[in-house]
Amino acid sequence: MTYNIKEIASLAGVSKSTASRVISGNGYASPEARARVLEVVEQLQYKPNAVARAMVAKRTNNIGVIVFRERQPIVSHPLYGKLIDAILEAAEGLGYSVLLKTDREMSVRSADHMLERRVDGLILISRLRKNVVDHVKKYNLPYLMVNGSTDDPDVIHLVSNDEEGGAKAAAYLHGLGHRRFFVIAGPQEHRSHHHRLEGFRQGLMRLGVQASDLSVVLSPESNLELGARLMAEHFEAFIGGGYTVLFTTNDMLALGAMKVLLQRSVRIPGQAAVMGFDDIDFAAAYSPALTTVKVDTNRMGHDAVALLDRLIHQEEVLSKKNESASEILIREST
Amino acid sequence: MTYNIKEIASLAGVSKSTASRVISGNGYASPEARARVLEVVEQLQYKPNAVARAMVAKRTNNIGVIVFRERQPIVSHPLYGKLIDAILEAAEGLGYSVLLKTDREMSVRSADHMLERRVDGLILISRLRKNVVDHVKKYNLPYLMVNGSTDDPDVIHLVSNDEEGGAKAAAYLHGLGHRRFFVIAGPQEHRSHHHRLEGFRQGLMRLGVQASDLSVVLSPESNLELGARLMAEHFEAFIGGGYTVLFTTNDMLALGAMKVLLQRSVRIPGQAAVMGFDDIDFAAAYSPALTTVKVDTNRMGHDAVALLDRLIHQEEVLSKKNESASEILIREST
DNA sequence: AATAGATGTGGGATCGTTCCCATACCATGG
């Protein structure tokens, strides 16, 4: 059975106003009244109706999280899963519940859905079209973007420092003595893939590597299958071209490609060094364990929620663009 | 700016009742009134307040999903991630939004939280204590359990058919000619790990395998690290004991253990066949690709939501226990 | 003794919807 505050009040012999004061904890209430109300609450396991509370408070204590992605998987994507884990944890810490939604159609509908539910704020994850952001902007709803790309200076967003990470990877591999570099890069419309490639390329150039010593293959998707397929297609070029490094713009591509190399008996790291980007859980578990550039997804999730909380409380936000540092994790594949 | 129905009505020159009828779509409204209301709605991008709707309808169209797990990761767990993906998709299809929560403390608080938010139904995932179920049972809130264990005949739950899967794995491996079996099994308090081991064991016995030809190591956790650690610890016993099969009760254990075997130059499947359970995404991506028993997580997620929807609509539910079939995926490791 | 301020209480408006009900108009048919 579910009770309302009036029933609690009448059972405790007080008015609903007094009961409300006791339960919500603000306003005066005599010790006796307080005790009686709390006893009834405890006995009937009364749970205040958050829907009614939200109505008067004009605040739901819910935040909406939308992950935009055209294809499976979404939540089960190793990187976004980690991010959502972190968001959930951080949100709980600040007293928010999370309404989670995935959007494969990259439409405006999912945002509207959140708007209707009157979430206090919105976190938009991954690749999303400009029209979605423009749509959300029209409402005075706090929102921010994580791991997406935008040229809109108004949009508060969190990204990993992908150019820096790419450059660090270049410097590390060059330092190991490698001179011929092969790259499989994910879709360049994706901000992160683009920046990772550019960071890597420019890092190499700065070290004096000639453009002719860098070969880049572009992949339309950034998953295991594409990594494997492209590696297989370019296997002759890779081996014959004297390349000793395979760098990819994310771990999935690296892992997929590495499998092909291993199947064809290429010794890693002896014959070729392989390096990815992200540090998904399986990077360390692979044999050989994958050297990669770590993106601190956990940190990003926590930062995103903390930032959104500031926006909700109309506190000042220091900068629109928040970059998280990247770090190289050296393992067995290099 | 956000408007309410009264403002929409007055701008359209009708009463809020008429506006409500047009917007919610039930009740009479003249074509002219309808047109005017819809025009204002369109122009102001009016979004009906779902909170207020929920209050009168006593229905939020939200379902709660709680994943109980003592340790990281939760959403980023390859199996639960897939499950949540499926739940999200199915929920959306039926017009529900999903409030997602993780609970590491295995407490009653997360359920209370959902209760306060007045979700229409609750999906409880993974290992959860009896007291949580008992707590939820006290409210007349539709709920069901996925991949958990219960001896309570009232509790509607969905599980994979783990005994059958274990037995199928045994039959398959035996059919390959293997006669000495080594098993690393996850925590036996976990229903699925227990059933998988028992199914495997009994499957072997039925085929005439002696108990002395089966060696089982129990693992307190079922992740990559433990798989690797236990394989390393029992490496001598494995190699020296003439075992030609490593079967584990989930893929994570198998992948962790397989890495150790590969590092120590054991040829897979030549010298030892390795088989897991679950079919997480990385099982196929590993080198060698892991033979495993597939759990149809996608199906389970869809079934869970469909079943919960039936409960919410007070429709009859055919059986309390819903088992999904298991299927062997033969890949490179056997 | 009068006044002020702190403490305590309950009535009623409010939030934004839906829905019930009363009312009104119009066409149809006996």
Place this chain on the structure above:
DNA sequence: CCATGGTATGGGAACGATCCCACATCTATT
């Protein structure tokens, strides 16, 4: 010509909380 029923409309209650306000005590200060 009047009853009947479909179409159309708006007023007001209801959902379950919070909170403002009026009012009543009680204590302390002048």
